[in-house]
Amino acid sequence: MRYGEFLQLVQKHVIFAKPSGPKPSGNGRHAIINYSVLSEAVGYRLRRAQLAVFQDFGESFAAEGLRPADFSVVLLIKHNPGLKQSEVAEALGIQRANFVAIVDGLEGRDLVERRKSETDRRVQALYLTPLGEQFAENMLATWQAHEDRMIAKLGGPEARDELIRLVNRLTE
């Protein structure tokens, strides 16, 4: 058994804890706080928003025990079967060393298959298993429901498109 597989087994089954949102804070009184530039700081507001979205994502996939990285990996393999491990990892900005455990997990759940390339035996080409293909369908339906909630919060598909357009400028 590989180390990654071992880790997978001992992992707790609760991937995403319940929302740790604003606790019923004691006396209920809240200090009025001056947030200064934080209110309009791109990094801060972006971070808080991203946490809120991931929170919803986590609750959506709590039953499946699927983390954002797992979702992305399954999606990419589904649409690009045969990609090398390192290509998927780089596409998602995941270090190849950390990617091993992710693939171990998906392979252990019989969703993904590693196949040694015939032409280059160093390479592990990735494919979805039949179960993985089926899983991906349900996964995408669950994701779409999550995404629809986010779009609704934003105020519609146009607002979503505008948001994507803006944040992409920060990544380029």
Place this chain on the structure above:
Amino acid sequence: MRYGEFLQLVQKHVIFAKPSGPKPSGNGRHAIINYSVLSEAVGYRLRRAQLAVFQDFGESFAAEGLRPADFSVVLLIKHNPGLKQSEVAEALGIQRANFVAIVDGLEGRDLVERRKSETDRRVQALYLTPLGEQFAENMLATWQAHEDRMIAKLGGPEARDELIRLVNRLTE
């Protein structure tokens, strides 16, 4: 010596590593990848953008060894002197247990002062030290330069306002 202070001492001085961006990926050839819905997935694009912004933030403050949380704490204390530890922590969405080490660090650098409240000796009220006030001025100048870079990437202050307006809807 408290545990938090001990941790502070043994912490490495390199808070933010160099950008681990797209490595000179070997042969230079890149597989053409179908990202499917990931291209327009709110959570995914938001996450990537936030990482890019934090990367720039980290480089901006590498010399000062200031992390995003430290920045926010100093800023809030500057504009709300005398707030309780738990109030600052809650305002920033930081667990009070984890907030202890952050304040330990800032206090150890003589930027922040804990003062036991006269009326409630359980409470630690937070204030900037004179050095902290001075530090905050430089900090804000450094931050503004960072923020200006982000605004420029976005395409101007109007685009920034629009982005903030959109992401705030996700957090509410």
Place this chain on the structure above:
DNA sequence: CCAAATTAGTTATACAGTATAACTGTAGCG
């Protein structure tokens, strides 16, 4: 052709961020 360099994947390890439980000292209240 062969030795050296490079590449893909893997393992081990370290650290930041975050979450929870349990403890101490203090305050409020019947």
Place this chain on the structure above:
DNA sequence: CGCTACAGTTATACTGTATAACTAATTTGG
């Protein structure tokens, strides 16, 4: 007074991420 609640703290654990070192396979240059 005795019970409950609260603020801060400590210890601990787990996820995500970063780096170095290793193995096996391939490519490259002389």
